Amino acid sequence: MKIYINGKFFDKDDAKVSVFDHGVLYGDGIFEGIRAYNGRVFRLDDHLQRLAESANAILLKLPLPIKEIEKAILETVRLNNLKDAYLRLVVTRGVGDLGLDMRKCKAGATLFIIADRIELYPEEFYEKGLTVITSTIRQKGLDQVTPGVKSLNYLANILARAEATAAGAQEAILLNASGHVSECSGDNLFYVKNGRIFTPPTSAGILVGVTRQVVMELCEQKLGNRVLERNFPRYELYGADEVFLTGTGAEVIAAVKIDGRVIGKGVCGPTTRILIKHFRDYANSSGTPVYEAVKAK
Numbered sequence: 001m002k003i004y005i006n007g008k009f010f011d012k013d014d015a016k017v018s019v020f021d022h023g024v025l026y027g028d029g030i031f032e033g034i035r036a037y038n039g040r041v042f043r044l045d046d047h048l049q050r051l052a053e054s055a056n057a058i059l060l061k062l063p064l065p066i067k068e069i070e071k072a073i074l075e076t077v078r079l080n081n082l083k084d085a086y087l088r089l090v091v092t093r094g095v096g097d098l099g100l101d102m103r104k105c106k107a108g109a110t111l112f113i114i115a116d117r118i119e120l121y122p123e124e125f126y127e128k129g130l131t132v133i134t135s136t137i138r139q140k141g142l143d144q145v146t147p148g149v150k151s152l153n154y155l156a157n158i159l160a161r162a163e164a165t166a167a168g169a170q171e172a173i174l175l176n177a178s179g180h181v182s183e184c185s186g187d188n189l190f191y192v193k194n195g196r197i198f199t200p201p202t203s204a205g206i207l208v209g210v211t212r213q214v215v216m217e218l219c220e221q222k223l224g225n226r227v228l229e230r231n232f233p234r235y236e237l238y239g240a241d242e243v244f245l246t247g248t249g250a251e252v253i254a255a256v257k258i259d260g261r262v263i264g265k266g267v268c269g270p271t272t273r274i275l276i277k278h279f280r281d282y283a284n285s286s287g288t289p290v291y292e293a294v295k296a297k
């Protein structure tokens with residue numbers, strides 16, 4: 001495995017960042033989880049745009065122009081000779097001193113890219129669906145450093161996931177301060193009731209997922225069913241016909257049990273099933289080519 005760090009490639013065991021990197025010391029940085037399907041990087045422009053917006057929000061100057069970051073991503077996939085890949089792109093504040101002052105990170109941001117083979121859930125979960133709980137941990141508020149930034153401050157999500165694991169579940173729902181459903185520890189959430197599809201709005205305090213956006217487009221274009229963004233309490237999930245989660249790693253996956261309540265028929269429902277199919281068809285037939293780009297030169 002070859003890992004990109006600041007313009008150079010390293011073997012896995014040699015791929016290291018400094019203990020003085022503010023990403024390590026303070027979680028001061030941002031990331032993207034990106035997938036490549038069939039030799040093409042899926043929705044790369046969306047991920048790069050969110051990266052740029054996250055960087056801007058935390059006053060982080062990206063070490064390269066977006067176009068160069070795109071090239072580095074494609075090069076990393078190519079060097080690792082992958083057709084299907086999970087990519088982790090991380091930008092930290094860079095090496096500083098032990099203080100909080102970001103001006104001390106003089107060398108500028110650290111950028112690294114890992115290209116790996118990852119499938120988050122075994123295929124049987126796409127048939128059977130996931131078990132989900134509501135976490136005791138609340139989503140960070142809109143008045144705090146915002147849930148909209150895909151930052152390295154992932155503690156709340158990690159602790160929520162640990163609660164799920166302890167309860168024998170795969171995912172955890174985070175409610176926001178007003179008690180509405182926001183999202184899961186690493187996925188956005190939708191539910192289906194009487195033929196209508198709902199998802200929490202950005203004002204619920206969510207990370208606006210690329211997969212969420214894709215699924216909203218697929219619902220409209222392929223199902224002729226426009227997703228309604230509205231706030232709702234978890235009580236509405238218990239009575240839903242279907243609940244499903246979306247994320248780069250998970251793609252589209254049903255949640256069939258929530259807080260011990262069986263959702264709908266307790267299996268992956270028809271709307272979720274058709275969306276999984278549309279999503280996979282689309283992911284496998286679109287995206288930024290990794291290998292043709294070389295030929296074109």
Ligand SMILES: *Cc1c(COP(=O)(O)O)cnc(C)c1O
Nearest residue numbers: 186187188207209210211247248
């Ligand atoms: C990344 C992430 C998601 C899903 O976003 P995608 O772009 O679809 O992968 C949802 N919630 C959180 C907290 C995330 O970090």
